[in-house]
Amino acid sequence: MSAQMAAETGTARFSRLFADTERELLAYVLRRVDRAEDAADVVAETFLVAWRRLDSVPAGDEARLWLYGVARRQLANQRRGQLRRSRLADRLRAELPLAVAGAGGPEDHRVAAVRAALARLEEEDREILRLSSWEGLKPSEIAAVMGVPGVTVRSRLHRARKKLRSELLRTDADGLTTNSPTLATKAAP
């Protein structure tokens, strides 16, 4: 624990942690739930864990990874129907559906095809791809979130990419790339 952390009260530190990470954590959760309002309980429970175990939350950017790891477990609980409906998140739950309506870009056929292909992958493969692409995490950071060695992440990431590519090629692969000048341009070395 740094001297600065030691001098900071728990309340102030948690408030800062919340302010620094709330949007990213919410986005992380929203990308993984079927209904926007379900994200409220996951976010609330994740921060509640952080509040109660503040001494365990690492400093700096590692705090975000720690929160993602907690949120992963809360999401798993929710999928199993084990996540309680948190009274802490009443307002967030009420406002989320309206707030996210219209957020994000339109779902064209390419986007729909990629999401469908992702959905056909195993959860672990899907999650490693999302963490890499959507959260922009490096393999070492993905390892921290998933609780596995970094070298394992690299091999799993390679495998997950291969599976996704196969899924895309099996369905509508050509249309995804050859019809997309933007992608073709971006893909050029």
Added chain:
Amino acid sequence: MTNHQLDNLLTAANPLTARDSRRLPLDEAHDELLAALLDEPAPRHGARPRPRGRDRRLFGRLALAVAGTAVMLIALLSLTDDSGKQSSGTAWAAEQVRFAEASPLVLLDAPGWHVEYADEESKEEGELHIRRSADGSLVDLNWRGGPLQPWLDDRAASSVRITSAPVLDTTAHVYQYMAGTPGHRDITALFRYDGRVLEFRGVVTGLGEFKDLLAKLKRVDTDTWLSAMPASVVKTADRGSTVDQMLNGVVVPPGFEPKDIRGSRLTKDRYQLGTAVVGTVACQWFERWGDARRAHEAAKERAAIAALATAKNWPIMKELAKHGGYPEVLIEYAAAMPSGTWYGRPLLGDVESGLGCRARGVDLR
């Protein structure tokens, strides 16, 4: 398909980018969540109370020593005295600390000047009005997120860049507006500080005085910053009781709850909070009135008209009328209810924008 192409496809399939998530209008829901979390017991660390009184001042000095900046130390010594007159000696509410720390924690450390008004529009944006008691001179300090350059471009279009000047630990771009007269120069300084764009602006006797003031901006600790807030600023800890007091004598619509009043910001000027209170009540009455008209419920319509006809007598309306025009507008709208029109147009359309109903959670369309 290359890895790069695959990555691009994956990126495009992201249902919610980080940028979009930051734009979601959820600040107040998040504020409520944070407040609720902080009310929860914290067994691992909650047993340690916040420092109070003399210990708190000692804590402040320790924190500053850790930060190790001479500017902060000077600010502490000059703005906090041992008698605790300016330091409250009380532990600030968590919400207050959070929002104070969302500001750049900068004050004008000059004798005779005091913060007259403070407001924080969002976590990134806020302002202080700082007045000199002796002659009424006013300067203001604004802070905003985002890059500096658009602000420089904007000021360059309406004023002249005259110099640069040191401020805090950086250098400000100083612009002078042309409309001034000798002895009354409108000068503004823009600079980046603490990851934000700060603007310090005032009408002063000249560049010399402006630069003197600019050099007296000091970074302070949270306690000192909060202690400098004026009495007219309603702090979060007092907000509930202040709202209850403001609702005294106000005729509220059925189902109204004080929690309907949006805005859980830290520094809320009493006038602004008062307009939020009467505005929310009035908007909800107008909503009932509009619904009643559409449903041809004459009794309900008359009840809404009668309720808002009393608005001119609400104590908080009388108080607000001394400081601004919001009550006058509300009273005029209330008087137009029997006709249902406002200068030939449907009344509700004007009410929605005039009273800011949508921002208060009431959609009159």
